[in-house]
Amino acid sequence: MAAGRARVSRLLRQLxxxxxxxxxxxxxxxxxxxxxxxxxxxxxxxxxISNIRYGEGVTKEIGMDLQNLxxxxxxxxxxxxxxxxxxxxxxxxxxxxxxxNFQMYDNVRVEPTDQSFLDAIQFAKKGEFDAYxxxxxxxxxxxxxxxxxxxxxxxSEFLDYVNAPIGKGKxxxxxxxxxxxxxxxxxxxLVVFSSNFAIYSSGVPTTSGTGSExxxxxxxxxKELKVKTGIASRAIKPTxxxxxxxxxxxxxxxxxxxxxxxxxxxxxxxxxxxxxxxxSPCPSNPINRPAYQGSNPVSDVWALHALxxxxxxxxxxxxxxxxxxxxxNMHLASAFAGIGFGNAGVHLxxxxxxxxxxxxxxYKPKDYNVDHSLVPxxxxxxxxxxxxxxxxxxxxxxxxxxxxxxLGADIRxxxxxxxxxxxxxxxxxxxxxxxxxxxxAAIGYSKADIPALVKGTLPQERVTKxxxxxxxxxxxxxxxxxxxKLY
Numbered sequence: 001m002a003a004g005r006a007r008v009s010r011l012l013r014q015l016x017x018x019x020x021x022x023x024x025x026x027x028x029x030x031x032x033x034x035x036x037x038x039x040x041x042x043x044x045x046x047x048x049i050s051n052i053r054y055g056e057g058v059t060k061e062i063g064m065d066l067q068n069l070x071x072x073x074x075x076x077x078x079x080x081x082x083x084x085x086x087x088x089x090x091x092x093x094x095x096x097x098x099x100x101n102f103q104m105y106d107n108v109r110v111e112p113t114d115q116s117f118l119d120a121i122q123f124a125k126k127g128e129f130d131a132y133x134x135x136x137x138x139x140x141x142x143x144x145x146x147x148x149x150x151x152x153x154x155x156s157e158f159l160d161y162v163n164a165p166i167g168k169g170k171x172x173x174x175x176x177x178x179x180x181x182x183x184x185x186x187x188x189x190l191v192v193f194s195s196n197f198a199i200y201s202s203g204v205p206t207t208s209g210t211g212s213e214x215x216x217x218x219x220x221x222x223k224e225l226k227v228k229t230g231i232a233s234r235a236i237k238p239t240x241x242x243x244x245x246x247x248x249x250x251x252x253x254x255x256x257x258x259x260x261x262x263x264x265x266x267x268x269x270x271x272x273x274x275x276x277x278x279x280s281p282c283p284s285n286p287i288n289r290p291a292y293q294g295s296n297p298v299s300d301v302w303a304l305h306a307l308x309x310x311x312x313x314x315x316x317x318x319x320x321x322x323x324x325x326x327x328x329n330m331h332l333a334s335a336f337a338g339i340g341f342g343n344a345g346v347h348l349x350x351x352x353x354x355x356x357x358x359x360x361x362x363y364k365p366k367d368y369n370v371d372h373s374l375v376p377x378x379x380x381x382x383x384x385x386x387x388x389x390x391x392x393x394x395x396x397x398x399x400x401x402x403x404x405x406x407l408g409a410d411i412r413x414x415x416x417x418x419x420x421x422x423x424x425x426x427x428x429x430x431x432x433x434x435x436x437x438x439x440x441a442a443i444g445y446s447k448a449d450i451p452a453l454v455k456g457t458l459p460q461e462r463v464t465k466x467x468x469x470x471x472x473x474x475x476x477x478x479x480x481x482x483x484x485k486l487y
Contacts, residue, residue, distance in 0.1 A: 045276040045296040046289060048216065048234040049339050050181070054243040054332065059090040062133060062180060063098030065240065069178055071131035074102035075124060077144045078135045079110060081369055087247045091135050091182060103127055108136065108143045110370055111357060111377065112220040117146045118158060124151035132179040134238070137259075138377070141181045142218035145236040149218075152176045161231045163462045166222060171287050172235035181238040183331065215342035216291050219377075221358050227456040228354030232291045237342075243335055245328035252367035253318055257434055258378035260314040260330055263306060263337045265349045265381045270341035271295060271303040272392055272399050273466045292345025294466055299344035306337035307406050318434060348388045348471070351464040352479065353380035355456025361444045375443055382431065383440055386424035387482035391475070393420025395468035432487055439485040450480045 053061070066074055074095070078088050083106040095102055105123050109116035124132075124147035134144035150156060153174045159167040216237035219230040251259070276294035283289045295303075309329050316326035357380045360373045368374060393400040397419035404423040405411045407430060414422055437443055445453070454476045457464065464471065471479075 040282055041278055041280045042276055042282045042289070042293070044289070045293045045298075045343065046234075046286075047298050047343050048237060048291070049342060050215075050238040050241045052241045052243065052335060054245075054335075056246045057244065058242055059087070059182060059244045059247070060094050060097075062091055062182065062242065063094035063096075063100050065180060066095070066100045066131055066133070067098045069131055071178070072101060073127065073129045073131075074100055075127055075129040075132045075144075075147070076102050076104045076135065077108055077120065077132065077140055077147070078104070078106050079108040079140060080106050082106075082136045082140070087182065087244075088135050090244075090247075091133065102133075103129075105147075108140045110139050110368070111374060112139055112143050114158070114220055114222050114224075117143060117218075117220050120144070120147040121150040121158075124148065125154055127151075129177065131177055133182065134179065135182045137183070138219070141183075141238070142220065142230070144179060144181070145216075145218040145238070146220070146231060148176050148179050149174075149231065149233075149236050161233065162222075163229050163232055165461065166225065166227075166229045166459050167231075172233040173287075174235075176235060178239040180240045180242060182242040182244065183334070215338050217342065225456070225459070226355070226358045226452075227459060228358050229459065232462060234291055241335065243331055245324070245331050249321060249324065249327060251321070251327070253321070254365060254367035255376075256321075256327070256330070257314075257318045257436070258365070258376040258382075259334070260310060260317065260378065261382035261436075262378035263330065263334050264310050264314070265378075265385055266337035266341040266346060267303045267307040267310065267333075268385070268389065268403055269346035269349055269466075270299055270337070270344035271307070271403065272389070272396060272468060273344050273347050274468050276344070279466070290345075290462070291342065292462060292466060293343060295344045299340040302336045302340035303344070304402075304406070306333045306340060307403060309333035309336070311407050315434065345466045346463050347467040348392065348464060348479070349381045349385050351460035351467075352384050352388070352453070352457050352476070352483075353377065354460055355453045356380040356383070356440065356443075356445075358456060359445075359449065359452055363443045379437065379443070382427075382436065383443070383486070384479060384483040386427045386431075386486060387479045389427065390420040390424040390482075391471070391479060392467055392469045393423060428486055436486070438487050439483055440480065441484045445484065447481060447484065450477050453480050 082088055105120060107119060120143045132144050132148050134141045149161060149172065160170045161172060163169050216234040217230055217232045218236060219228055222229050273295040276296045279294040310333055313326040313329045316323050317330045357375045357377060360375045362373050363375055364373060365376050368376065389400055397416050400423045401411055401414060401416065401419040404426045407426045409422055409426040454473055457476055
């Protein structure tokens with residue numbers, strides 16, 4: 001008996017030594033699995049994305065999708081500008097063909113506010129919809145996500161689900177309706193299905209590149225504090241994202257550019273974010289694991305792929321509206337980057353962009369048909385990117401150098417300690433070639449505004465804590481000052 005037990009013990013030790021060590025196949029037969037230690041850094045990450053459908057003309061399938069869902073009352077959301085354009089007409093034709101009963105909400109505000117969210121929420125509550133369709137860009141999609149959420153949770157206060165510290169940041173535990181997000185053009189996200197059918201359009205797609213069709217994030221301007229914040233939960237992501245490249249050719253040059261800059265920063269920030277296993281605290285319950293978890297092996301793949309597409313196609317997409325290959329690829333890059341940052345998160349470019357947008361004075365960008373001052377989201381993000389990545393490159397400089405090489409830098413003789421400066425210079429050249437405004441001063445800010453810009457950044461801990469390098473108020477002041485002029 002003793003000899004038999006010894007042979008078994010030897011066999012188990014041999015199996016353990018021979019076992020595959022890769023995460024997918026590794027099994028050790030005599031060791032108990034390591035138990036996570038709750039309360040410090042996290043030990044896991046999750047991938048959550050919407051289903052995605054891509055192809056020329058797939059918009060015509062939306063009516064069939066709603067029919068398959070058994071939708072009886074659908075909410076279609078868009079904005080007043082987009083409601084007159086071919087993308088919305090294509091959706092309307094599909095709904096009519098398949099006999100879908102719907103109500104249209106076309107009061108979505110480009111760069112939504114808390115009040116514009118509340119207006120859409122009120123419409124959704126009264127409509128008692130069983131599915132939603134969002135047609136447009138990030139503004140439309142984010143508004144529709146919020147309407148779906150609060151219609152499904154009618155007793156909740158608005159701040160219940162808004163990110164802390166501005167709101168309470170409660171986890172979403174109520175079931176939502178299907179939401180289809182249709183992304184049209186570089187700036188418009190996919191059609192979203194939610195159990196209540198709603199179609200919303202964002203008018204002029206101003207947030208091209210948001211990737212909102214793939215994420216559980218809805219961003220808005222909180223007017224009382226003059227900052228951007230949002231709602232972040234996997235539960236609010238669209239059921240289905242529709243990417244139809246037929247609609248990418250109608251986007252004006254500056255909208256294409258600013259949408260592409262958002263894609264660029266999504267990819268750069270998610271790839272350089274704090275690694276997921278360095279983020280703290282570790283959640284005591286998986287429902288509390290944030291949507292933005294830090295860089296991870298899966299998000300890295302999508303971020304780098306999106307960055308390569310941006311490097312190859314963005315300039316072409318901006319300069320030639322008839323370049324179908326370039327515009328279709330940038331449309332896909334928006335979704336790819338959305339998959340990456342929707343799970344890894346973004347950091348300082350986005351955190352600092354929110355007060356840049358929220359404190360806008362008189363700036364009105366070219367190609368945007370709006371009746372209010374506006375700093376397009378992609379522009380507000382990219383203007384700080386040279387300063388930000390020069391700052392963050394002290395941590396994981398090899399990732400910053402890799403990004404610079406993808407964007408065209410010759411790094412054959414580069415020193416790793418110069419990674420931040422090389423990436424910053426590469427970004428400045430990229431932006432200069434595309435006629436981007438010369439820093440924050442060119443859109444109406446001065447050094448006197450820096451304290452207010454810093455104050456507006458401090459509440460954005462959901463993203464700023466994902467910076468690989470911690471920052472003080474003095475650091476933020478220096479970054480804003482360095483971003484006043486780019487060239």
